[in-house]
Amino acid sequence: MSFIRDTWIIFRRSMVLSLRQPLWVVIGLLQPILYLTLFGPLLQTIAATSGFQGDAWQVFVPGLLVQLGIFGGLFVGFGIIAEWRSGVIDRQLVSPAARTAIIAGRTLRDVVVITVQAIVLVGAAFFLGLRVPVGALLIGLVLVALLGAAFSFISNAIGMATKSEDALAPMVNTLALPILLLSGILLPMTLAPAWLQIVANFNPFKHIVEALRAVFLGQFDSPIVWIGLLLAVVLVVIGAWVGSRVLAAQTK
Amino acid sequence: MKPQSHPFQPIRRLPVELIAVPHNDNEAQVTNTIIEAKGLKRSFKAKGAKGKTIDAVRGIDLSVREGEIVGFLGPNGAGKTTTLKMLCTLLAPTDGSATVVGADLRRDPVEVRRRIGYVSQAGSTSPEAKVGEEIVSHARLYGIDKQVAIQRGKELLTALDLAEIWDRTCGSLSGGQRRRLDIVMGLIHQPRLVFLDEPSTGLDPQSRANLWNHIRKLRDELGTTVFLTTHYMDEADSLSDRILIIDHGTIVAEGTPAELKKRVSGDTITLTLRTEADAVNSGGIATRLNGADAPVIEANVVRFHVPDGATALPVLLGDLTKAGIDAIGVDVNRPTLDDVFLTLTGRSLRD
Ligand SMILES: Nc1ncnc2c1ncn2[C@@H]1O[C@H](COP(=O)(O)OP(=O)(O)OP(=O)(O)O)[C@@H](O)[C@H]1O
Ligand SMILES: [Mg+2]
Numbered sequence A: 001m002s003f004i005r006d007t008w009i010i011f012r013r014s015m016v017l018s019l020r021q022p023l024w025v026v027i028g029l030l031q032p033i034l035y036l037t038l039f040g041p042l043l044q045t046i047a048a049t050s051g052f053q054g055d056a057w058q059v060f061v062p063g064l065l066v067q068l069g070i071f072g073g074l075f076v077g078f079g080i081i082a083e084w085r086s087g088v089i090d091r092q093l094v095s096p097a098a099r100t101a102i103i104a105g106r107t108l109r110d111v112v113v114i115t116v117q118a119i120v121l122v123g124a125a126f127f128l129g130l131r132v133p134v135g136a137l138l139i140g141l142v143l144v145a146l147l148g149a150a151f152s153f154i155s156n157a158i159g160m161a162t163k164s165e166d167a168l169a170p171m172v173n174t175l176a177l178p179i180l181l182l183s184g185i186l187l188p189m190t191l192a193p194a195w196l197q198i199v200a201n202f203n204p205f206k207h208i209v210e211a212l213r214a215v216f217l218g219q220f221d222s223p224i225v226w227i228g229l230l231l232a233v234v235l236v237v238i239g240a241w242v243g244s245r246v247l248a249a250q251t252k
Numbered sequence B: 001m002k003p004q005s006h007p008f009q010p011i012r013r014l015p016v017e018l019i020a021v022p023h024n025d026n027e028a029q030v031t032n033t034i035i036e037a038k039g040l041k042r043s044f045k046a047k048g049a050k051g052k053t054i055d056a057v058r059g060i061d062l063s064v065r066e067g068e069i070v071g072f073l074g075p076n077g078a079g080k081t082t083t084l085k086m087l088c089t090l091l092a093p094t095d096g097s098a099t100v101v102g103a104d105l106r107r108d109p110v111e112v113r114r115r116i117g118y119v120s121q122a123g124s125t126s127p128e129a130k131v132g133e134e135i136v137s138h139a140r141l142y143g144i145d146k147q148v149a150i151q152r153g154k155e156l157l158t159a160l161d162l163a164e165i166w167d168r169t170c171g172s173l174s175g176g177q178r179r180r181l182d183i184v185m186g187l188i189h190q191p192r193l194v195f196l197d198e199p200s201t202g203l204d205p206q207s208r209a210n211l212w213n214h215i216r217k218l219r220d221e222l223g224t225t226v227f228l229t230t231h232y233m234d235e236a237d238s239l240s241d242r243i244l245i246i247d248h249g250t251i252v253a254e255g256t257p258a259e260l261k262k263r264v265s266g267d268t269i270t271l272t273l274r275t276e277a278d279a280v281n282s283g284g285i286a287t288r289l290n291g292a293d294a295p296v297i298e299a300n301v302v303r304f305h306v307p308d309g310a311t312a313l314p315v316l317l318g319d320l321t322k323a324g325i326d327a328i329g330v331d332v333n334r335p336t337l338d339d340v341f342l343t344l345t346g347r348s349l350r351d
Helices: A002-020 A022-046 A056-074 A077-085 A088-093 A099-128 A134-162 A165-181 A194-200 A204-216 A223-249 B026-031 B080-087 B109-115 B131-141 B146-159 B175-187 B205-222 B233-239 B257-263 B276-287 B309-322 B337-345
Strands: B033-045 B053-065 B069-073 B095-100 B116-119 B193-197 B225-230 B242-247 B250-255 B267-273 B296-298 B301-306 B327-333
Touching: A002 A022, A002 A099, A002 B131, A022 A056, A022 A099, A056 A099, A056 A134, A056 A165, A056 A204, A077 A088, A077 A099, A077 A134, A077 A165, A088 A099, A088 B131, A099 A134, A099 A223, A134 A165, A134 A204, A134 A223, A204 A223, B033 B080, B053 B080, B053 B095, B053 B225, B053 B250, B069 B080, B069 B205, B069 B233, B080 B095, B080 B193, B080 B225, B109 B116, B116 B175, B131 B146, B131 B175, B146 B175, B175 B193, B175 B205, B205 B225, B205 B233, B225 B233, B233 B337, B242 B257, B242 B337, B250 B257, B250 B337, B257 B337, B267 B276, B267 B309, B276 B296, B276 B301, B276 B309, B309 B327
Parallel strands: B069 B225, B069 B242, B116 B193, B193 B225
Antiparallel strands: B033 B053, B033 B095, B242 B250, B267 B301, B267 B327, B296 B301
16 A cells, blocks of 8 residues: 555655654653653652552653653654755655655654653663553553654644744644643642642543553553543544645645 | 666657657657646735735646756746646646646646656755665655665766765755755656756856756756746756746746847847936937837936847947937847846846
């Protein structure tokens, strides 16, 4: 199928280019490790208080993983704007390549980068004392990859639709802040007052974080796990749809 | 669909299935129409102003024969890029139709994409990418396999005097090298028709002349039809077999450079005077010259046309002296495309 072949070609090219700038990959890896080492210890003391289920790592690492998925994807749009400016996107659009492949290939690259970062994060957390079943880690990685895909699609789509860093930056920040504050990524929402919990219930990412926390506690049969995974899949579908619409609109 | 022909054989033989128009003998090939556009139109919604539209291209008819180098000449904002992007499937026409290398632009854009090369005004490569990688990955999008892409890419680079750059990053190339690399990218799938948008913008005079040679070679040695846009008249003049002049989204003239220049009545005489009053008076004197047209007066400069500048000049200078007017500068110029443009639109291309 030409879509798969074209996606692979675009993916390979983007991957080679990303690996040529290892600085960004390293910074991406360093961030979660800094969170683990500098913020993790704080949590250890809070973990003793009420509202916490499980140990600090079981609560904290799922949050960090979700954060990695979201933020790893959210900023890739800057890259596609630079590529558009250098004429690469038009060059690919004028080739017979499948339109959707032009965005999907790049998103696949982002998913690979984010997944590798997640593996490093989980490895570092293991050293610091995280102990969870292997199945939980796998589900964690799948969730990170799905979130990374969804946000990479969206960010690339906004990038291509606006073609301006100045427009993308505020949009990305506006998206990021409520997601971060209302999802209990850093601290569980169970610590929040009732009104805040109600507001947070409307944030799909809160449920995704909770799903992963449940998994890390070994509660694989809890319905929240399915809800979380389903929400992540829905986000990817929406992202892919928006992404291919925006790409198709480039030649309209 | 892998064209087997070698990029450097003098006349390209393309796979028969590529050719939709009848093409039995050499004679037919010479007269083949490779682009045929009817009433191409494109308007954009103006940002900010509600409901307003910008008519970038207002119903263009054009026809290009196989093997021609056609120059699409016009000032900034005339609609050159917009027309090119429509013909390359990058922009959907608001109205009109076109057949490009035998494929219908609206019904079969993918087939058009397979058959054309496009070198955009903005370039085609990432600065961090290596030349070889960009060429191979681009070729792969056309279904060309890696080995063929490497071989063809290296041959094309050599042909454009870029033999040693395969492993360099695109960002490390000079402007002229990068522009030629863009052309290599556009030719990697051996299209019969290539579109070049402002190929020499931003290059120094030497690199421009060098690039023009390569573009000529492209047609002479590979038989590639070249459709290029430019707002440089010297570029259009020296490169094109035929020129289309576009202004405000319409084609205002068409012909070989020589034909177009014939439209301008003779040579241009430009007089520079000391004062604006002198200029007005000289304009009056100029009008009385044999065959002169109405002079254009801009401050202290008067410009007009006469059938033959060499014989008109002594008469003019004599008349000026008699009237007591002292010209500080006199120029006689053979017609240029700029004069053609001026005659057609009342404005200079350089503005
Ligand atoms: N995407 C767009 N949205 C709105 N207006 C546009 C768009 N693209 C082009 N235009 C307008 O259409 C007109 C023609 O633009 P075009 O880029 O085709 O000109 P051009 O002849 O290529 O000029 P240049 O020599 O500067 O490259 C201009 O007025 C331009 O502002
Ligand atoms: Mg242009």
